[in-house]
Amino acid sequence: xxxxxxxxxxxxxxxxxxxxxxxxxxxxxxxxxxxxxxxxxxxxxxxxxxxxxxxxxxxxxxxxxxxxxxxxxxxxxxxxxxxxxxxxxxxxxxxxxxxxxxxxxxxxxxxxxxxxxxxxxxxxxxxxxxxxxxxxxxxxxxxxxxxxxxxxxxxxxxxxxxxxxxxxxxxxxxxxxxxxxxxxxxxxxxxxxxxxxxxxxxxxxxxxxxxxxxxxxxxxxxxxxxxxxxxxxxxxxxxxxxxxxxxxxxxxxxxxxxxxxxxxxxxxxxxxxxxxxxxxxxxxxxxxxxxxxxxxxxxxxxxxxxxxxxxxxxxxxxxxxxxxxxxxxxxxxxxxxxxxxxxxxxxxxxxxxxxxxxxxxxxxxxxxxxxxxxxxxxxxxxxxxxxxxxxxxxxxxxxxxxxxxxxxxxxxxxxxxxxxxxxxxxxxxxxxxxxxxxxxxxxxxxxxxxxxxxxxxxxxxxxxxxxxxxxxxxxxxxxxxxxxxxxxxxxxxxxxx
Amino acid sequence: xxxxxxxxxxxxxxxxxxxxxxxxxxxxxxxxxxxxxxxxxxxxxxxxxxxxxxxxxxxxxxxxxxxxxxxxxxxxxxx
Numbered sequence: 001x002x003x004x005x006x007x008x009x010x011x012x013x014x015x016x017x018x019x020x021x022x023x024x025x026x027x028x029x030x031x032x033x034x035x036x037x038x039x040x041x042x043x044x045x046x047x048x049x050x051x052x053x054x055x056x057x058x059x060x061x062x063x064x065x066x067x068x069x070x071x072x073x074x075x076x077x078x079x080x081x082x083x084x085x086x087x088x089x090x091x092x093x094x095x096x097x098x099x100x101x102x103x104x105x106x107x108x109x110x111x112x113x114x115x116x117x118x119x120x121x122x123x124x125x126x127x128x129x130x131x132x133x134x135x136x137x138x139x140x141x142x143x144x145x146x147x148x149x150x151x152x153x154x155x156x157x158x159x160x161x162x163x164x165x166x167x168x169x170x171x172x173x174x175x176x177x178x179x180x181x182x183x184x185x186x187x188x189x190x191x192x193x194x195x196x197x198x199x200x201x202x203x204x205x206x207x208x209x210x211x212x213x214x215x216x217x218x219x220x221x222x223x224x225x226x227x228x229x230x231x232x233x234x235x236x237x238x239x240x241x242x243x244x245x246x247x248x249x250x251x252x253x254x255x256x257x258x259x260x261x262x263x264x265x266x267x268x269x270x271x272x273x274x275x276x277x278x279x280x281x282x283x284x285x286x287x288x289x290x291x292x293x294x295x296x297x298x299x300x301x302x303x304x305x306x307x308x309x310x311x312x313x314x315x316x317x318x319x320x321x322x323x324x325x326x327x328x329x330x331x332x333x334x335x336x337x338x339x340x341x342x343x344x345x346x347x348x349x350x351x352x353x354x355x356x357x358x359x360x361x362x363x364x365x366x367x368x369x370x371x372x373x374x375x376x377x378x379x380x381x382x383x384x385x386x387x388x389x390x391x392x393x394x395x396x397x398x399x400x401x402x403x404x405x406x407x408x409x410x411x412x413x414x415x416x417x418x419x420x421x422x423x424x425x426x427x428x429x430x431x432x433x434x435x436x437x438x439x440x441x442x443x444x445x446x447x448x449x450x451x452x453x454x455x456x457x458x459x460x461x462x463x464x465x466x467x468x469x470x471x472x473x474x475x476x477x478x479x480x481x482x483x484x485x486x487x488x489x490x491x492x493x494x495x496x497x
Numbered sequence: 498x499x500x501x502x503x504x505x506x507x508x509x510x511x512x513x514x515x516x517x518x519x520x521x522x523x524x525x526x527x528x529x530x531x532x533x534x535x536x537x538x539x540x541x542x543x544x545x546x547x548x549x550x551x552x553x554x555x556x557x558x559x560x561x562x563x564x565x566x567x568x569x570x571x572x573x574x575x576x
Contacts, residue, residue, distance in 0.1 A: 220559060243540050247555070434541060435537070435540055435541065469533070
């Protein structure tokens, strides 16, 4: 495994270069390494070596980024906790991993007596001498929790080896090579795994990552960073360019050399326009479920070269190391190029959901490939493969949607809504707003009534991106011939409302 | 249009997009003071104001806006 040694080498080699720019303040790799050392000392002093899972409050500061590496160098995993998410949900996540320690650079952002919260912003020791141990490559690097349809978030553990395989695969074909002069956008919250493909390639190359503060209007802040610092690498969710689209004529960023999208459908028409704003850039569409360590396939798109299906840009071909299959409803392999569920195996695939045997048996299966028994993950994404091997994304098989890049199980919102609305039928659907982005709508069957209690409840149990932004009442829900709720008709009904 | 006229007009855009009138806009009002005024709805409010007043904001102007007062000042420049 090269990840940890290469990170250490890069931090040392680029000591005088800037590693991070946070709120217009620059931090060198030297300052970053010192922070990592301080936090490692804190971990070695305060936390037993048996404790493997440590909560990390995702503040936007150098200590939080340094904590990730301090934990990795100490053979521990981080459980990212967004301080603005409801406390109940955060505690549920921490308790399910058995984490009792939390690293936090801002005590005002998160504090709870049930956990040992260790402040990282003001560590004072007489010496920062630390013991160096061997890195366990099979150790878990992080556990991310995503929305779960049964009302509880599901944990996805990713090992250092998984992350190492991702980095190897991303740079394998030489299409995406950063250097120590690059200025890279880091717009993601650290609870979102896309953050890793923003900051890891940058830190490994001695480049500088420019963060976007939480709570800001992200698209404006990104434009501001682009103008002020002439960023060279942009990794974004597609919704950013939907917001900026009316103002494309004012954007001409010749500094950008790589632009990567991930975390949602990427439409060809807007990308063609966006390429005029970044005339010197290569453009990639990344695809990958969190279960397969951030990115599993990618497609290089240009105005002259690029594949699409119904206006949606192809997710391309699998990264080095992946095996892929497309299967039908009965788990039979489809060879014909017809649509089916995309399944992935390889060194980036998680060992399985955290303590969830039922979900694991439904989501994974083993199959022999070239004489080796491989564990395949059923992505839930319906795709087809064209004659040249390019994968085209069609739709989700289930009720999972993407909101601003975050995975949302509509069933989880329904579960919590039914705690308050007990007498009416209700349904949660995703709808397109006038910016071309997804929003969540909650539709209630019956006459209109005051929904303040419902809204308050949802705000107290769900992260902000999962709380419905539109509410509708309908006298009667539409049903199909089998008597099931017809979601397509429902979507059309509220459109004309 | 004077400041009061502009405020009255943008108030209507806020109500239309946010689907409630549970707020009182003043020059010092920020996104933190109004329920539902966040990234998604902000752009919709901006678009509605542009359509209603038949103006077009510049991205540079939008970037520097911190409160309703800044929004009014920008509109005054554009009209």
